[in-house]
Amino acid sequence: MNAPMDNLRSGLAHLADDVAAVDLRDRALRTSRRIGLRRTALTSALSLVLLGGAGVTAVAMTGGGGGGADPATTATASLAPPSPSAPPARPAVSGDYYFYREVGATKLELYVLRERYECGTPEPGKCEPDIRTEKLRTITHAADERCPGNSVTVSPDGRRVAWVVTADDPSGVSGDLMIADIQGGTAQQRGTRVMCGGTRALVWTPDSTRLYVGKLSNTATVGVVDAATGKFSAMEPKAWQEAETLATGPYQGTVHDGRLTVTKADGTVPRSVAYQPEHDTDVAVLAVSQDGRFASVSTGGGDPSRQLHVAAVIDMATGRPVGFPVGKVDRVWFLPDGSLVVGVPGDPDRLYRLNADGQVAAEIAVDRAELKNQMLPFQAAFG
Amino acid sequence: MVDSFAAEFESFVRHRSPALLRAAYLLTGDQHLAEDLVQSALARTHRSWRRLHDSGNAEAYTRKVMYHLQVAWWRRGKVAEVLPGELPERGRGGDHSGAAALKLSLRAALLKLSDKQRAVLVLRFFEDRTEAEAAEVLGVSVGTVKSQTNKALARLRALAPELSDLHAANGAAR
Numbered sequence: 001m002n003a004p005m006d007n008l009r010s011g012l013a014h015l016a017d018d019v020a021a022v023d024l025r026d027r028a029l030r031t032s033r034r035i036g037l038r039r040t041a042l043t044s045a046l047s048l049v050l051l052g053g054a055g056v057t058a059v060a061m062t063g064g065g066g067g068g069a070d071p072a073t074t075a076t077a078s079l080a081p082p083s084p085s086a087p088p089a090r091p092a093v094s095g096d097y098y099f100y101r102e103v104g105a106t107k108l109e110l111y112v113l114r115e116r117y118e119c120g121t122p123e124p125g126k127c128e129p130d131i132r133t134e135k136l137r138t139i140t141h142a143a144d145e146r147c148p149g150n151s152v153t154v155s156p157d158g159r160r161v162a163w164v165v166t167a168d169d170p171s172g173v174s175g176d177l178m179i180a181d182i183q184g185g186t187a188q189q190r191g192t193r194v195m196c197g198g199t200r201a202l203v204w205t206p207d208s209t210r211l212y213v214g215k216l217s218n219t220a221t222v223g224v225v226d227a228a229t230g231k232f233s234a235m236e237p238k239a240w241q242e243a244e245t246l247a248t249g250p251y252q253g254t255v256h257d258g259r260l261t262v263t264k265a266d267g268t269v270p271r272s273v274a275y276q277p278e279h280d281t282d283v284a285v286l287a288v289s290q291d292g293r294f295a296s297v298s299t300g301g302g303d304p305s306r307q308l309h310v311a312a313v314i315d316m317a318t319g320r321p322v323g324f325p326v327g328k329v330d331r332v333w334f335l336p337d338g339s340l341v342v343g344v345p346g347d348p349d350r351l352y353r354l355n356a357d358g359q360v361a362a363e364i365a366v367d368r369a370e371l372k373n374q375m376l377p378f379q380a381a382f383g
Numbered sequence: 384m385v386d387s388f389a390a391e392f393e394s395f396v397r398h399r400s401p402a403l404l405r406a407a408y409l410l411t412g413d414q415h416l417a418e419d420l421v422q423s424a425l426a427r428t429h430r431s432w433r434r435l436h437d438s439g440n441a442e443a444y445t446r447k448v449m450y451h452l453q454v455a456w457w458r459r460g461k462v463a464e465v466l467p468g469e470l471p472e473r474g475r476g477g478d479h480s481g482a483a484a485l486k487l488s489l490r491a492a493l494l495k496l497s498d499k500q501r502a503v504l505v506l507r508f509f510e511d512r513t514e515a516e517a518a519e520v521l522g523v524s525v526g527t528v529k530s531q532t533n534k535a536l537a538r539l540r541a542l543a544p545e546l547s548d549l550h551a552a553n554g555a556a557r
Contacts, residue, residue, distance in 0.1 A: 009508050009509065011486070011489050012489070012504075012505065012509040013509065015408075015486050015489055015490055015493075016406070016408055016409055016509065018414075018486075019404050019405055019407075019408035019417055020414060021400070021401045021404065022400075023397075024396060024400050024418065024422050024425055025393055025397065027422045028425035028426045028428075028429055029429060030426075031422055031423060031425075031426030032425075032427075032429035032430050034426075035426060035427070035430055293415045316415075317416050317419075318416075
């Protein structure tokens, strides 16, 4: 016979088996450092109080206030690292941000802003970013076409670019799939009646050899196009959706009937929280973090365009919007290590790298005159 | 010496995180919140590592911080709002459906307990702490642990009668 409560003990142990083991070392060290910096900032502020510098104190204390995230980093970045040791050097990070600029009614100029760090990793006050913008190719299209700008997509290896030009579809929602070398040269037609609307019309496979597309025909067709030959292979919608999602990350999300739901690409492990879009408009989930914890939701999605702005980033563990030290964000890219790159409304000339704790790790300023006051990048790739 | 401390802390995190996460998962009912909780507790342990290293109480300190942080987070309302989806099954291929259903019921019932009730249950029946040890971790009296345990078990019976065989009798005090 079991001892009293042995069944409860085994039930709890069984339930605890559901948690997945994760490596928390780096996260713990980051949090430790943040606590140390905050304590140092507070100590400095208190010292100023003791010195009678009330006006200066108000400035010093600003670093510790406001918002869900702790913005103490920039004010104290030059301070000595906390004991017992500084975190080890992290692997080098880099970012390639792709922009386009409309030139007249018939041209798109592609650019890439390359972000690198001389010391390998963005650390405020320590590592200078090396920002260089390079002009890529020009895409020529018929006057006032919307398809090219909404569909242009660079392959993961950064070597090719694909877009759709409206051909014989008077509605302007589909056309010829064009693929070209990103540095220039003649574009090759690799498909017809390929749809160009939505937040991601064309999705490259991770090996940069094929593209997931939808085709406009008598019945909606989805499949994959071989980038070298143009051969189209139709797929079952469910398999296509899973594969297309996996090409961009392990999770997908939807907003429906007042609920934001995130699942794995195959539809399993659903996690749902209440979400009411502003003005009750249709909205889309623009991105989900690699661990499924955070989802960025668009502003009104009635316009079938990729140029949707982020209305909120939702923490799927609490259902609450995430606060950022840079204020409201307009564009969000989630990175595999939990860090983010964000753009903010009203400032298209600057992006911010945030570490996994939400702190600003680096600012990325657009350095090329032609791209000033243009749109935020349409795509980003991270190393 | 600094490198030695760093290596010892890294070893501590690597070896103790899985056990800490298991308890944190029972406290929070959520993978991400459990990670946050353990991460925060480990960060505070790191801040005090030199002292803890000398005293040899690192794990006890980390667990105590974890429980205290969890109570503080509850007070701030940092609890998973709605998680209606199926729980991910990891490595439980041999689960019978009945056992899986019981597990879901237990998880749901735990999430409806108060902060202290859940904490005393996890300490007493998952970590197998005595009432005195649980009282020390939570910073309350033994009498409070006893009363919270009784209330928690009674509430479990009311919330999930199907779990009756999990708590056939109140646990005897040790």
